[in-house]
Amino acid sequence: MCCGSLHGGEYGWGPTLEKVRSEALSLSEAERAELAHSLVASLDGPSDADAESAWEAEVLHRLGEIDSSTTELIDREELRRRVRARITRG
Numbered sequence: 001m002c003c004g005s006l007h008g009g010e011y012g013w014g015p016t017l018e019k020v021r022s023e024a025l026s027l028s029e030a031e032r033a034e035l036a037h038s039l040v041a042s043l044d045g046p047s048d049a050d051a052e053s054a055w056e057a058e059v060l061h062r063l064g065e066i067d068s069s070t071t072e073l074i075d076r077e078e079l080r081r082r083v084r085a086r087i088t089r090g
Helices: 014-025 029-043 050-066 076-089
Strands: none
Touching: 014 029
16 A cells, blocks of 8 residues: 555545545546646656756757768667667676
């Protein structure tokens, strides 16, 4: 059991939380997935505008390298081989 007996209820939750849980479980799979995504996202805190713009710039930079053929593209198997080699090296 995840929550012990902190607040009572069937799963250690208070009556309000138990009602929300019960209602959430009656949703369709897609609705539950959307709700779960929203709940997890709410735990992340506010977004960092600087980080978002830095990632956008990095993506555009990498796409430019691909378009100009100035970077080496590798397939998934090669990536796995390289990662395993680095892990093995320590």
